[in-house]
Amino acid sequence: MPNWICEVKEILPLEPGWRLIARQRLKEQTRPEGSLGLLESFIERLVAIQKKERPEIERKRILIFAADHGVSEEGVSLYPREVTKAMVRNFLNGGATINALARYIQAEVCILDVGVDADFEADPRLLSAKARGGTRNMTREPAMSLEELDRALNAGWDVVRKAKEEDVQILALGEMGIGNTTAASAVVAALTEQDPESVTGRGTGLDEAGLLHKIEVIKRALQLHEGFLKDPLRVLQCVGGYEIAAMTGAVLAAARFQIPAVIDGWIVSAAALAASRLNARVLDYLFFAHQSAERGHRLLLKMLEVEPILNLSMRLGEASGAALALSILEAGIRIYNEVSTFAEAGVANRQSRE
Amino acid sequence: MPNWICEVKEILPLEPGWRLIARQRLKEQTRPEGSLGLLESFIERLVAIQKKERPEIERKRILIFAADHGVSEEGVSLYPREVTKAMVRNFLNGGATINALARYIQAEVCILDVGVDADFEADPRLLSAKARGGTRNMTREPAMSLEELDRALNAGWDVVRKAKEEDVQILALGEMGIGNTTAASAVVAALTEQDPESVTGRGTGLDEAGLLHKIEVIKRALQLHEGFLKDPLRVLQCVGGYEIAAMTGAVLAAARFQIPAVIDGWIVSAAALAASRLNARVLDYLFFAHQSAERGHRLLLKMLEVEPILNLSMRLGEASGAALALSILEAGIRIYNEVSTFAEAGVANRQSRE
Numbered sequence: 001m002p003n004w005i006c007e008v009k010e011i012l013p014l015e016p017g018w019r020l021i022a023r024q025r026l027k028e029q030t031r032p033e034g035s036l037g038l039l040e041s042f043i044e045r046l047v048a049i050q051k052k053e054r055p056e057i058e059r060k061r062i063l064i065f066a067a068d069h070g071v072s073e074e075g076v077s078l079y080p081r082e083v084t085k086a087m088v089r090n091f092l093n094g095g096a097t098i099n100a101l102a103r104y105i106q107a108e109v110c111i112l113d114v115g116v117d118a119d120f121e122a123d124p125r126l127l128s129a130k131a132r133g134g135t136r137n138m139t140r141e142p143a144m145s146l147e148e149l150d151r152a153l154n155a156g157w158d159v160v161r162k163a164k165e166e167d168v169q170i171l172a173l174g175e176m177g178i179g180n181t182t183a184a185s186a187v188v189a190a191l192t193e194q195d196p197e198s199v200t201g202r203g204t205g206l207d208e209a210g211l212l213h214k215i216e217v218i219k220r221a222l223q224l225h226e227g228f229l230k231d232p233l234r235v236l237q238c239v240g241g242y243e244i245a246a247m248t249g250a251v252l253a254a255a256r257f258q259i260p261a262v263i264d265g266w267i268v269s270a271a272a273l274a275a276s277r278l279n280a281r282v283l284d285y286l287f288f289a290h291q292s293a294e295r296g297h298r299l300l301l302k303m304l305e306v307e308p309i310l311n312l313s314m315r316l317g318e319a320s321g322a323a324l325a326l327s328i329l330e331a332g333i334r335i336y337n338e339v340s341t342f343a344e345a346g347v348a349n350r351q352s353r354e
Numbered sequence: 355m356p357n358w359i360c361e362v363k364e365i366l367p368l369e370p371g372w373r374l375i376a377r378q379r380l381k382e383q384t385r386p387e388g389s390l391g392l393l394e395s396f397i398e399r400l401v402a403i404q405k406k407e408r409p410e411i412e413r414k415r416i417l418i419f420a421a422d423h424g425v426s427e428e429g430v431s432l433y434p435r436e437v438t439k440a441m442v443r444n445f446l447n448g449g450a451t452i453n454a455l456a457r458y459i460q461a462e463v464c465i466l467d468v469g470v471d472a473d474f475e476a477d478p479r480l481l482s483a484k485a486r487g488g489t490r491n492m493t494r495e496p497a498m499s500l501e502e503l504d505r506a507l508n509a510g511w512d513v514v515r516k517a518k519e520e521d522v523q524i525l526a527l528g529e530m531g532i533g534n535t536t537a538a539s540a541v542v543a544a545l546t547e548q549d550p551e552s553v554t555g556r557g558t559g560l561d562e563a564g565l566l567h568k569i570e571v572i573k574r575a576l577q578l579h580e581g582f583l584k585d586p587l588r589v590l591q592c593v594g595g596y597e598i599a600a601m602t603g604a605v606l607a608a609a610r611f612q613i614p615a616v617i618d619g620w621i622v623s624a625a626a627l628a629a630s631r632l633n634a635r636v637l638d639y640l641f642f643a644h645q646s647a648e649r650g651h652r653l654l655l656k657m658l659e660v661e662p663i664l665n666l667s668m669r670l671g672e673a674s675g676a677a678l679a680l681s682i683l684e685a686g687i688r689i690y691n692e693v694s695t696f697a698e699a700g701v702a703n704r705q706s707r708e
Binding site for chain 1: 385387444450455558647664665666669677678682688691692694698700701702
């Protein structure tokens with residue numbers, strides 16, 4: 001167990017007083033009450049997390065957790081394993097989709113190698129916290145040892161604690177790892193006791209036969225580890241991935257250190273689910289970026305009782321949905337900080353007619 | 355009839371060649387094919403509208419069409435008529451929600467007074483093209499004369515032609531007008547032959563009794579003008595509004611002059627519907643920002659066979675949804691222009707395994 005695990009109990013609920021302050025200001029601004037819809041609830045939570053009259057999410061950091069997966073040898077992805085490494089290089093060279101988005105929303109990008117099967121040149125934007133060069137094949141043995149699980153959880157916790165120390169105001173969590181939709185589906189199936197069929201999708205674009213094979217692989221893995229799948233940490237150990245474990249640690253730390261965190265798609269949501277099983281309060285600090293095209297994501301968001309910000313049938317990963325959603329949240333904060341009240345603008349509010 | 359009405363026939367379809375170029379480039383970028391979901395179809399259309407290897411939507415203009423409504427004397431809104439005028443002043447003072455959003459996405463805001471029941475001081479950001487100081491009460495007589503309809507249509511057409519001359523690269527269309535959800539519902543009901551019940555919503559927040567009254571008012575108006583509601587221009591004249599007519603002209607001009615236009619919510623969608631009845635090709639040039647909370651909007655988007663960019667239950671108007679959606683489109687263009695291809699990045703594409 002990581003040495004911070006007792007701190008997970010100390011995650012604070014949002015202060016109702018701050019939510020009230022936010023709701024009141026939203027109501028006084030020159031708009032019909034409630035007319036920003038869901039955006040208002042996001043703004044309320046951001047205010048309550050930051051506990052500031054005028055919240056700020058200017059300092060944005062995108063964390064991309066990268067790792068390889070032993071299960072990829074079962075042929076569960078259209079892409080070869082080497083793509084994880086190549087995409088990490090692409091991130092560092094600024095050539096990936098997330099780089100274009102990060103430049104657009106003016107966010108830093110930080111890559112965490114928590115288990116890529118490759119060595120990289122030193123780079124200030126690449127944090128090396130490798131648990132091992134890829135998990136083991138979960139259909140034959142646990143994906144990782146308990147010690148490796150700890151290392152991965154720690155990596156996620158530490159990088160968020162560091163972000164807090166550096167006054168980062170909002171995080172976007174994303175991932176890269178060939179084979180990781182398989183691990184995420186196994187984690188979600190185990191934690192929610194859903195049939196693998198209903199929480200397994202096509203990943204990067206499997207055809208029907210590929211999807212059926214992937215489901216069969218997940219079933220085999222779950223069968224092998226049956227009896228060990230009762231608690232979330234064991235689930236991560238047996239059928240998870242290093243990046244999924246690290247993001248679980250990151251989500252817990254975001255809640256513990258009160259930094260809002262935007263959750264990207266299917267795989268990051270699986271980590272958020274695992275974290276929520278350790279302490280359901282983490283959900284107060286999370287913003288689910290989008291409902292992805294991956295089968296099962298809609299169901300998972302529903303089970304978590306959260307509303308996604310976007311629904312564009314994206315399925316890329318690498319924090320791409322999180323970056324887009326973050327810009328919607330930032331727009332919300334700008335509205336909250338800048339719009340005049342009815343009194344300031346001399347506009348009649350509806351109350352004036354009653 | 356406006357003298358440009360024959361030009362409406364000359365609206366060009368998008369060139370399949372440019373769509374193909376866009377699709378090809380999206381496919382070659384370092385991402386699984388199709389993984390940006392709906393965003394890819396938006397990017398494709400933007401490329402085909404601009405006909406450029408590297409499209410640009412840096413120069414953005416938000417057009418807000420403001421007008422008053424005679425039907426407001428039937429008590430169909432929670433807010434008094436004077437709020438239209440007060441909100442126009444708020445826009446000019448930079449204190450409204452759309453101003454905060456415009457600053458955030460770095461867009462110009464231009465207000466068109468096409469029928470506000472008030473006079474304003476001269477202001478470079480306010481274009482005066484008043485057809486009349488508010489429509490007539492549609493439950494008693496046609497909302498406007500044919501001459502006023504022409505004036506309103508012209509105002510919208512001209513402001514878009516001017517934007518084209520000034521090299522504006524994308525438009526966001528929005529509106530302000532107490533009572534205008536009523537006019538929009540009447541227009542949609544007349545054009546789609548839907549029952550007013552299914553296309554009438556709570557506007558700025560009516561309760562159940564208010565909603566029933568609003569539906570009854572719309573039914574009365576439609577009954578009065580029955581027999582005149584066969585063509586879209588007549589519908590606008592009898593039960594429309596000056597801002598709805600002007601936005602109809604603006605949508606037609608956007609398509610004619612090949613500028614992409616982001617359609618805000620319920621009221622702008624009603625104008626887009628009217629324009630699409632004059633030439634269905636306008637839809638190629640339109641991007642529907644969001645599915646609003648207004649009852650009927652979902653149905654209307656479905657009838658138009660368009661996918662909204664956002665779905666946040668917003669119901670503010672004033673181009674607020676359009677501004678948010680525009681930032682998603684701009685992010686899409688940044689991705690299209692900046693992301694490396696598999697070949698450039700040295701990443702293995704799935705084809706390499708086949």
